[in-house]
Amino acid sequence: MTDRKDFLKAYSGEPLRFMEVCGTHTAEISRNGITELLPPEISLISGPGCPVCVTVTDYIDRLVWLARQPETTVVSFGDLLRVPGSRESLADARADGGSVKMAYSPLDILKMAKSEPKRTYVFAAVGFETTAPVYAVLLENAIAQGIENIRLLTSLKTMPPVIDWVCGNGSRIDGFLAPGHVSVITGSHVFQKLAEKHGLPFVIAGFDGEQLLAAVYTLVKCRGRAGAVNLYRSAVTEEGNKRAQAAVEHFFEPCGAAWRGIGIIPSSGLRLREAYARFDAGSMGLDSDREHNPLCRCAQILTGAQTPVSCPLFGTECTPQHPQGACMVSAEGSCYQYAVHHRKR
Amino acid sequence: MCVAVPGTVISVEGTVAAVDFSGNVVRAEAGLVSVKPGDFVLVHAGCILQVLTKQDHDSLMELLKEIDGS
Numbered sequence: 331m332t333d334r335k336d337f338l339k340a341y342s343g344e345p346l347r348f349m350e351v352c353g354t355h356t357a358e359i360s361r362n363g364i365t366e367l368l369p370p371e372i373s374l375i376s377g378p379g380c381p382v383c384v385t386v387t388d389y390i391d392r393l394v395w396l397a398r399q400p401e402t403t404v405v406s407f408g409d410l411l412r413v414p415g416s417r418e419s420l421a422d423a424r425a426d427g428g429s430v431k432m433a434y435s436p437l438d439i440l441k442m443a444k445s446e447p448k449r450t451y452v453f454a455a456v457g458f459e460t461t462a463p464v465y466a467v468l469l470e471n472a473i474a475q476g477i478e479n480i481r482l483l484t485s486l487k488t489m490p491p492v493i494d495w496v497c498g499n500g501s502r503i504d505g506f507l508a509p510g511h512v513s514v515i516t517g518s519h520v521f522q523k524l525a526e527k528h529g530l531p532f533v534i535a536g537f538d539g540e541q542l543l544a545a546v547y548t549l550v551k552c553r554g555r556a557g558a559v560n561l562y563r564s565a566v567t568e569e570g571n572k573r574a575q576a577a578v579e580h581f582f583e584p585c586g587a588a589w590r591g592i593g594i595i596p597s598s599g600l601r602l603r604e605a606y607a608r609f610d611a612g613s614m615g616l617d618s619d620r621e622h623n624p625l626c627r628c629a630q631i632l633t634g635a636q637t638p639v640s641c642p643l644f645g646t647e648c649t650p651q652h653p654q655g656a657c658m659v660s661a662e663g664s665c666y667q668y669a670v671h672h673r674k675r
Numbered sequence: 676m677c678v679a680v681p682g683t684v685i686s687v688e689g690t691v692a693a694v695d696f697s698g699n700v701v702r703a704e705a706g707l708v709s710v711k712p713g714d715f716v717l718v719h720a721g722c723i724l725q726v727l728t729k730q731d732h733d734s735l736m737e738l739l740k741e742i743d744g745s
Contacts, residue, residue, distance in 0.1 A: 334739065354677050407720075435721025437704060466721045467706050510714045511679045514717060514725045540691060544735060548742050561738060564730035565717055571725055574707045614685045662676065 334547045338368055341550060347373045347502060348549050349634055351489060352509035352539055353380030353662025360667040362539035363637035364546065365675055371549065373675065375501070375634040376664035378492050378589060379509055381456045381485075382409050383632060383656040383663045386588045386619035389456075389485045390415030396452050396483065396611060397428030404483075405431045405439050406454035409660045412653060414622035420454075436461075436468045443479045452611045455482040458637075459578075460511040462486050462600055466577035469609060481611035482599055487587050489516070490524055495589075497528045501634040505531040505549040507542075510562050517570025522558040523629060529556045536562040581606055588617040590656065591629025621655065623647070628655035631664055637675065638668040645669060679719035681727055684710050694718055 350356055356376045359365065365374055378384045394415055398657050399403040404420060411432060420463045424430035427475045433439065436453050443451045455465050465482060472480045489512050496503060513534045521532040524654055531552035535545035548559050560566055578600070587599025594617055601611045621628070626648070627641035638644050638657065648654040657663035667673065682694040690706040692693070694716060704722045715727045 331736075352677060354679075357718055377730075409676050429689070458677065459680070460719055460724070463707055464704075464720045467704050467722055468704065471704075509677070511677050511717075511719060511724070514679070540732070540735065547739070551742050551745070559738075559742065561735065562730075563734070564727045564739075565725050571707060576723065577707065628705045644678070660676070662678075 331542065335543060337571065338372065338547055338550065341369050341371055343371065345371050345373070346504045346550060346553060348505045348546065349375045349377040349496065349503045350375040350506060351379035351493065351509040352512065354382070354511065355507055355542070356380065356664050356667050357662050358537045359542055360671040360673055364542050365673060367543070368546065371545065374546070375503070377496055377634055378592065378630070378632045380660050380662040381458055381461070382413060382660035383628065384487065385410070385413065385456055385485050385590045385656060386590050386617065387414070387416045387622070388588070388616040388618045389483070391484060392612060392616050393420055393454055394418050394423045394428065397423045397430045397659065401448060401459070402431040402450045402452060403431055403442070404452050404454060405423070405433050405442065405469065407456070408432045409567055409662070410454055410456060412659045413656045414654070415630060416620040416622065426454050437471065439480055440475065440477060441466065443477050444475070447479055450479050450481060452481045452483055455484045457488060458487055458489055458509070458512050459515045462508060462578045462582065463515060463571070463574035465648055466581045469581050470577070471608060480609060480621050482602065482609055482613070483611040484613040485616070486582065486600035487589070488598055488600065490520060491595050492589060492592070493524055495592060495595050496563055496633065501604065503530070503634065504535070504553055507545050507549065508532045508558065510534060510535040513562065513566040514569070515574050517568050518558055518560045519568050525556045525558045531555055532558040534558065534560045534566050536561050536565065539643055588618055588619065590630040623654040626655040628657045631657055638665040639674060641665070677719070678719045679724060681717055683717060684712050684714045684716055686712055692723060722726070
């Protein structure tokens with residue numbers, strides 16, 4: 331691996347911009363100091379790969395409203411709690427008497443709902459292809475156990491349409507570090523199709539330093555060529571997890587979805603099918619996005635147009651302790667990662 | 676929130692598995708993939724997403740050699 335590291339360090343060709351579209355990759359690239367090993371000619375850009383960061387304020391506002399309804403509790407993954415809506419976050423709502431709980435798994439809501447059948451439990455169902463099957467399993471369990479007081483407020487998104495958007499509308503990108511855990515579900519063939527469509531290299535990688543360095547090396551070596559390379563073969567197959575794909579297909583159908591900083595991308599989301607609409611907590615039409623702080627640059631950062639350090643709020647008004655935007659809230663957000671690992675690039 | 680963690684299946688009861696993460700044993704849904712005790716699995720948000728196969732340093736290096744020569 332040393333030879334390849336030296337190859338990267340010595341690279342002095344045309345500038346290359348590679349985008350990762352997975353929050354865990356963003357976090358591990360920072361934690362492993364990968365960018366410190368790269369010359370200025372190679373840039374790694376964090377794209378719209380953190381599901382918390384791409385959530386629009388309308389969605390947060392709806393959760394805050396739900397948390398204040400009688401006999402209603404909102405349950406959420408921890409990193410969504412502090413994301414600001416247009417006025418408040420879920421954490422603010424909880425401090426103000428709203429009913430909000432944090433959960434490790436959407437499946438935790440089954441026990442809660444069973445123990446209080448008169449209370450409605452709403453799960454903040456955000457996520458990409460990785461998490462969508464977990465919501466399908468939740469609904470399978472709820473139906474099998476006759477639990478009817480569960481709802482989902484969905485903001486589920488899928489990766490190929492937003493990659494199409496980035497390639498068509500965003501900054502110039504020379505290749506993608508394809509999302510590892512999304513690939514576990516979708517299979518590598520999805521990224522092969524995207525690679526051919528856009529004439530770019532896509533490299534699927536795991537999450538340790540060696541895999542990440544190997545991925546950047548592969549992207550540099552394959553620059554200018556279309557094709558997907560799967561380095562994460564311990565977990566990712568060509569076809570993916572077909573049982574998970576079928577479970578998602580059973581409960582959900584494609585719909586337009588609103589992305590922070592981008593707007594609505596057709597067919598980039600998942601909503602409950604009509605047969606399961608009774609589990610929906612009012613997810614449709616939550617499309618507007620109003621930044622909590624008008625100087626916040628989350629939108630530009632998510633599309634690769636700016637980096638966190640070029641935001642006027644970064645490190646001053648906006649810190650991990652006092653975040654102004656979603657990218658600083660989530661532990662997988664690029665601003666948070668730049669801040670805690672003192673990244674400059 | 677897309678974090679997934681590898682662990683080893685200790686036991687399976689119906690569609691629920693006990694998974695050991697370095698000594699911390701957690702229940703995980705096993706409805707999306709067939710698992711058996713001893714399997715090394717990837718768990719995300721309380722759900723097993725995949726059974727992991729062995730991929731060591733040497734096999735990654737073999738892959739990179741192919742890329743070197745491409």
